[in-house]
Amino acid sequence: MSYESPIRDMLITGGKTYSDITKEITRPIENKPSKAWWIGFGLSSIVLALWLFSTTYTMLVGIGAWGLNKTVGWAFDITNFVFWVGIGHAGTLISAVLLLFRQKWRMSINRSAEAMTIFAVICAASFIVSHMGRPWVAYWPIPLPNAFGSLWVNFNSPLVWDVFAISTYFSVSLVFWYVGLIPDIATVRDRAVTKARKFWYGFFAMGWNGSTRVWHRYEVISLILAAISTPLVLSVHSIVSMDFATSLVPGWHTTIFPPYFVAGAIFSGFGMVLTLLIVAREVLNYKDYITTEHLDAMCRVVMLTGTLVGLAYITEFFVAAYSGVEYEQYAFINRATGPYWWSYWIMMGCNLLAPQVFWSRWARTTPWFIFIMSIIVNIGMWFERFVIIVTSLHRDFLPSSWTMYTPTIIEFGILLGSFGLFFFFFFLFMKFLPAINMAELKSIVKTKHALELEKHYTELLNNNHKMSNNAHETKGDSVHGH
Amino acid sequence: MDTNKVILGIYEDPDHIYDATKKLIHDGYRVRDVYSPFAIHGIDRVMGIKRSRLTVAAFIFAMTGITLALTLQSYVSFFDWQINVGGKPFLHIPTYIPITFELSILCTAFGMVACFFYVNRMVWGKNADIIDIRVTDDLFVVAVDVIPNKTNIAELSELLKSKGAIEIREKEFED
Numbered sequence: 195m196s197y198e199s200p201i202r203d204m205l206i207t208g209g210k211t212y213s214d215i216t217k218e219i220t221r222p223i224e225n226k227p228s229k230a231w232w233i234g235f236g237l238s239s240i241v242l243a244l245w246l247f248s249t250t251y252t253m254l255v256g257i258g259a260w261g262l263n264k265t266v267g268w269a270f271d272i273t274n275f276v277f278w279v280g281i282g283h284a285g286t287l288i289s290a291v292l293l294l295f296r297q298k299w300r301m302s303i304n305r306s307a308e309a310m311t312i313f314a315v316i317c318a319a320s321f322i323v324s325h326m327g328r329p330w331v332a333y334w335p336i337p338l339p340n341a342f343g344s345l346w347v348n349f350n351s352p353l354v355w356d357v358f359a360i361s362t363y364f365s366v367s368l369v370f371w372y373v374g375l376i377p378d379i380a381t382v383r384d385r386a387v388t389k390a391r392k393f394w395y396g397f398f399a400m401g402w403n404g405s406t407r408v409w410h411r412y413e414v415i416s417l418i419l420a421a422i423s424t425p426l427v428l429s430v431h432s433i434v435s436m437d438f439a440t441s442l443v444p445g446w447h448t449t450i451f452p453p454y455f456v457a458g459a460i461f462s463g464f465g466m467v468l469t470l471l472i473v474a475r476e477v478l479n480y481k482d483y484i485t486t487e488h489l490d491a492m493c494r495v496v497m498l499t500g501t502l503v504g505l506a507y508i509t510e511f512f513v514a515a516y517s518g519v520e521y522e523q524y525a526f527i528n529r530a531t532g533p534y535w536w537s538y539w540i541m542m543g544c545n546l547l548a549p550q551v552f553w554s555r556w557a558r559t560t561p562w563f564i565f566i567m568s569i570i571v572n573i574g575m576w577f578e579r580f581v582i583i584v585t586s587l588h589r590d591f592l593p594s595s596w597t598m599y600t601p602t603i604i605e606f607g608i609l610l611g612s613f614g615l616f617f618f619f620f621f622l623f624m625k626f627l628p629a630i631n632m633a634e635l636k637s638i639v640k641t642k643h644a645l646e647l648e649k650h651y652t653e654l655l656n657n658n659h660k661m662s663n664n665a666h667e668t669k670g671d672s673v674h675g676h
Numbered sequence: 677m678d679t680n681k682v683i684l685g686i687y688e689d690p691d692h693i694y695d696a697t698k699k700l701i702h703d704g705y706r707v708r709d710v711y712s713p714f715a716i717h718g719i720d721r722v723m724g725i726k727r728s729r730l731t732v733a734a735f736i737f738a739m740t741g742i743t744l745a746l747t748l749q750s751y752v753s754f755f756d757w758q759i760n761v762g763g764k765p766f767l768h769i770p771t772y773i774p775i776t777f778e779l780s781i782l783c784t785a786f787g788m789v790a791c792f793f794y795v796n797r798m799v800w801g802k803n804a805d806i807i808d809i810r811v812t813d814d815l816f817v818v819a820v821d822v823i824p825n826k827t828n829i830a831e832l833s834e835l836l837k838s839k840g841a842i843e844i845r846e847k848e849f850e851d
Contacts, residue, residue, distance in 0.1 A: 212713065212814030337752055346752045350764050355774040362778040366785045373789060380804065381713070381812040400793065401802030404811045407725060408796050409715040414728045415792050422734075422781050433774055636814075637714040 205299055205638055207482045212636050219628050219635075220382055222478055224391075227625055230477045235625075238617035245611020248604050249324055257327045259604045266587045266599040271325045273579040274609055277462070278318035278616075279360065279434055280455075280575060283427055284463025285311025286367055289374070290423035293416070299491050301634040302483045306474060307467050308371040309627075313619040314466075315364045317612045322360075324608070352436040359433040366426060370419050373412075376402050377633040431459045438582065445525035445586030448513060454506035458575060461499035461545070464492050465571030470620065472565045474629060483630055486559040493564060496571060497552035503578070504546030521591070529585045533598060537577050538585070544574020681822040682708055683829060684807060685836035686815055686843040690716045693816040696839035698722050705832065706821040711811045730795075734788040741783030745776040807847070819847070 210218075222228075227235075252259045262269055285307040292300035323329045335357040337347050347354045380402035383395035402408070435455035438446040468489065475484040514522040529538045548570050551557045558564070584599050623629070640648070687693040693710060697719055700707050707723055710716070746769075753759070754767040793799065807817050820832060833844050 216813045337748065340757060345759060346757050348759060348761050349749045349753050349775065350761060350768060350771045352774075355778075358775045358778040362782045366781060369785050369789050373792075376798075377714070377812065380806075383804070384806065384809050384812045396804065397801045399804060400798035400800055401804045402798070402812070403804050403806045404711040404713060406710040406712065406716070406720055406723060408798075409712065410720040410725050411728045411730055411792055411796065413715050414730050415734075415788055418731060418734050418788060419785060422738075422784050425777075426781050429774065429777060436774075633714040637717075 205485070205487070206302065206635065207485055210482065210639055212639065215632055215635055215639065216381060216385070218480075219378075219483075219630050219632050220385060222625060223382055223628065224385070224387075228477065231621065231625065234473075234477070234617070235621040238614050238621055241611055241614025242618045243611075243614070244607050245615050248607030248611055249320070251604055252324050252608070253329060257325070259602060261600050261602045261605060263597055263599065265590050265595045265597045266584060268325075268583050268587065269599050270580075270601050270605040270609060271321050273576065273583055274612060275318050275321035275325070276434060276455075276579040276583075277576050278314045278321070278612065279431065280459035280462045280579075281466045281572075282311040282314035282318065282363070282367075282463065283431060283456070283459035284467045285309070285314075286363075286370070286423050286427040287460055287463065288467070289370065290420040290427065293420040294424060297491075298638055299488055301638060302480075302485075302488055302630055303467065303471060303492075304634075305371075305374065305627075305631045306470060306623075306629050307463075308367060308374070309620065309623045309629075310463075310466060310470060311367050312364065312371060313616050313623075315360065315367065316619070317616050319360065319364070320612070320615070321608075352433060352440050355433045356437060359430045363426060363430045366419075366423060370423060373415065373419065374631060375627060376400060377404070377412075378628040378631065380404070381632055382628065428456055431455045443586050444519070444521040445529065445582065447522075448510060450506055450509055450513065454503065454510075457499050457502040457506065458545075458578060461496060461503055461549075462572055462575035464496045464499065465568045465575065468492055468496070468564055468568035469572070472561050472568070474624065475561075478624065478629060480630065483635070486561070489561065489564055490555070490558040493552045493558040493567075496567075497549045500545055500549030500571070504542070507542065507546065525586055525589070528589055529581060532585065532589075534581065534585045534588070537581050541574055541577040541581050544570050545578060548574065679821050679823050680849045682819040682847050682849065683822055683827075683832055683836070684843075684845045684847055685818045685820070685839075685841040686808065686845070687818070687839075687841055688815065689840065690816055692840035693818055694719055694722065696836060696841070697818055699835060699839060700818070700820060703835065705827070705835075706823065708819040708821050711807050711817040711819070713812055713814060713816075716816070730788055730791055733791045734784050737787030738780045738784045740787070741780035742776055744783070745779035746772060749775060822846075 222231075260270065285304075288300050288307040289304040292304075323332050326332055335347060335354060340346055376399060379395050380399040383392065383399045386392040386395055432452035432455065435451035439448060439451035441447060471484050471492075472489070475481050511526050514526040517523075529535075548567065551567065556563075557567070588599055589596055685693075685696060687696065690712065693712070694716060697707055697710055701722060701724070710719055710723065712719075749772045750767060750769075758766045760766075806812070807819060808815055811817055818836070820836075821827070822829065822832075836844055
């Protein structure tokens with residue numbers, strides 16, 4: 195008995211040569227943008243204007259523009275912050291963790307996922323700044339001597355850890371992204387015909403010349419950047435979760451939070467990557483590069499992490515019941531059956547139940563269906579943070595503080611507007627930078643020579659098999675003969 | 677370098693240039709460099725490039741980050757100005773771990789990438805001295821030093837061609 199695993203499908207289809215890859219991936223940069231691009235960019239600019247208006251209004255009027263009260267002090271804004279930070283996690287996961295695991299399917303999607311990370315963290319940071327209410331003193335969380343107006347920061351506080359975590363995450367992701375872009379920027383530079391393009395891409399290519407010595411060092415630093423980004427991505431959302439977990443609020447005060455938040459972040463991040471890539475492969479016509487196999491692989495991750503998150507929801511319930519602490523028990527029963535029961539069940543439905551459809555291969559390989567699912571995942575993950583924050587806060591230890599939270603129109607404006615901010619950057623990225631890592635893709639394309647070799651060896655192998663099968667048969671016959 | 681003149685062998689296939697480089701090194705030619713649109717695995721070893729010491733730099737920067745973070749936090753919360761928050765200890769190393777970790781990563785990333793740019797002499801706005809315009813697209817180029825009175829250009833060209841070169845050119849560097 196022998197089992198031969200089938201040869202995997204090619205990661206990119208269409209029999210591309212090196213120059214095909216260059217031409218097709220630089221096409222959006224070198225030509226006038228398509229109608230679809232203009233529509234997308236125009237829409238996101240309008241929504242961005244909504245964000246600008248709502249944020250400016252908040253800055254002028256103050257946090258009173260929101261529906262917060264003395265019991266529910268964190269609501270939409272921190273929900274949005276955690277949501278966007280979570281979205282950011284898939285980028286680093288795809289480029290760093292999958293690089294360490296040598297998953298080559300990441301090569302078609304890592305560039306846009308990293309771009310997504312950077313833009314998502316910008317959105318997240320904007321919520322922190324506007325939640326401060328006085329953005330002109332936003333530098334106070336930085337450790338500055340007492341004479342600068344604030345006191346030295348309190349290093350025991352997870353909120354200060356968060357400042358370091360988010361800013362490190364943003365800057366390291368930016369460096370990782372830029373280093374990965376340099377060879378491709380050089381490709382655009384060497385094809386440039388206009389003066390402006392020659393200058394700008396030449397400026398940012400830093401004199402890249404494709405020398406083996408440089409490539410050798412490049413590989414070394416890519417590996418180290420991946421190795422340090424992997425614990426970084428896990429630490430960032432763990433620290434975000436500690437903003438909640440180190441407090442004494444029932445529903446927040448649990449040790450399961452760090453792994454549970456990280457799983458949720460990867461889940462929602464992959465949801466957003468799927469949303470973006472399904473649009474991008476249509477708009478930019480990259481179906482040969484982002485194949486249904488890529489979508490399949492991402493859907494598997496979504497299903498796994500969705501189930502992990504669901505397990506965490508159930509574990510929380512169990513721990514609350516087992517702890518014997520009546521406040522904890524009340525917090526969880528109130529979540530599922532209290533005034534905000536609908537948000538809890540939206541969360542459960544979208545995050546635990548909905549992704550189970552990905553057990554079917556049809557669901558994992560049908561783009562329009564995945565697109566709908568990816569949006570459901572993101573709605574579910576937004577509601578997860580809403581449930582954690584609002585339902586835990588609206589019932590205080592003192593029943594006299596019990597209250598309800600209702601968002602204002604300005605808060606809805608900021609939430610919707612942040613998508614405008616995100617997509618505005620993303621459309622610019624699709625126009626001005628190569629959306630797929632050309633240099634990496636070229637290294638996995640099979641050349642004519644390699645294909646000939648493969649054919650040759652497959653034939654040899656088949657012949658061998660035939661010979662050994664024949665040998666077996668003759669041997670078997672002789673056994674039967676006796 | 678005792679010579680500025682090189683012979684360029686231009687290839688279309690990474691496997692061909694790999695074989696060519698191996699043969700050139702074996703036959704005692706001095707390969708100045710190989711230029712390619714992506715990293716060809718193993719060719720750095722064939723060329724005898726030593727493993728980059730950027731890993732050492734990364735380690736040193738990580739240690740710098742750790743030291744910096746621990747010094748800053750203990751100086752601020754214990755030595756310079758003690759603030760009593762809920763009776764928590766002033767010098768509490770476990771709560772310093774998250775920031776120490778983040779700063780070590782930050783220093784490693786920035787320090788190592790800065791070193792990478794420095795050793796490659798890469799800087800914003802630098803003019804690229806690319807050997808062929810298509811080396812960032814789909815061509816692979818090997819540059820072999822021509823040492824006066826030693827290198828037999830005809831033999832070298834023959835060797836390059838036998839390994840599948842599509843074009844052979846001479847080039848002088850302006851050093």
